Amino acid sequence: AQTVTQSQPEMSVQEAETVTLSCTYDTSESDYYLFWYKQPPSRQMILVIRQEAYKQQNATENRFSVNFQKAAKSFSLKISDSQLGDAAMYFCAYRSPNTGNQFYFGTGTSLTVIP
Amino acid sequence: DAGVIQSPRHEVTEMGQEVTLRCKPISGHNSLFWYRQTMMRGLELLIYFNNNVPIDDSGMPEDRFSAKMPNASFSTLKIQPSEPRDSAVYFCASSPEGGWEETQYFGPGTRLLVL
Numbered sequence: 754a755q756t757v758t759q760s761q762p763e764m765s766v767q768e769a770e771t772v773t774l775s776c777t778y779d780t781s782e783s784d785y786y787l788f789w790y791k792q793p794p795s796r797q798m799i800l801v802i803r804q805e806a807y808k809q810q811n812a813t814e815n816r817f818s819v820n821f822q823k824a825a826k827s828f829s830l831k832i833s834d835s836q837l838g839d840a841a842m843y844f845c846a847y848r849s850p851n852t853g854n855q856f857y858f859g860t861g862t863s864l865t866v867i868p
Numbered sequence: 869d870a871g872v873i874q875s876p877r878h879e880v881t882e883m884g885q886e887v888t889l890r891c892k893p894i895s896g897h898n899s900l901f902w903y904r905q906t907m908m909r910g911l912e913l914l915i916y917f918n919n920n921v922p923i924d925d926s927g928m929p930e931d932r933f934s935a936k937m938p939n940a941s942f943s944t945l946k947i948q949p950s951e952p953r954d955s956a957v958y959f960c961a962s963s964p965e966g967g968w969e970e971t972q973y974f975g976p977g978t979r980l981l982v983l
Contacts (some may be wrong), residue, residue, distance in 0.1 A: 795976075796976065798974035800971045836959065856913070
């Protein structure tokens with residue numbers, strides 16, 4: 754079965770600084786999608802960004818970007834110019850056509866933004 | 869679009885009572901997922917449906933848990949009898965048809981407390 758690992762249970766960043774959250778995954782598939790979700794204190798899960806495995810170009814959404822290293826099976830999230838509203842739990846997730854519609858989630862990284 | 873709707877948002881019950889959680893997926897979505905989130909175990913997939921058919925219920929903890937999807941616009945997760953260790957936030961999510969590249973859209977969650 755696919756596994757998604759987030760090795761940083763907690764991270765902190767100074768406001769306006771940049772932080773990188775790590776995610777690695779284990780798969781034998783060649784085509785798949787990777788996602789980062791944000792869960793603020795409200796508990797609502799919000800999609801932040803997603804990356805197609807067949808695309809070499811790293812996905813970017815405003816202040817959020819990824820560093821996708823397919824060979825290393827690594828998918829890190831970079832948050833630039835961190836804001837207080839970025840404080841949340843961040844989950845990495847994996848999905849492939851051979852897993853049907855099932856998503857595999859990491860255990861999450863709790864991000865604190867220091868004013 | 870109203871998004872995924874879950875009810876109730878909060879539920880407090882006593883051990884031994886039956887609990888029913890409800891979910892209305894986004895119209896047109898053909899996949900529905902039930903997750904449980906706790907501090908100890910993180911985000912766990914309990915069961916998911918494709919076109920109203922349960923595909924994988926291996927995450928359902930035990931026979932006290934059951935889930936149904938009688939039609940494309942409604943699903944229930946039932947716990948009978950409930951126990952204090954069932955206390956958690958239960959999320960429902962739906963995903964559209966057409967591509968495994970699609971993300972999941974989460975509801976706001978039901979916070980369950982079993983006393």
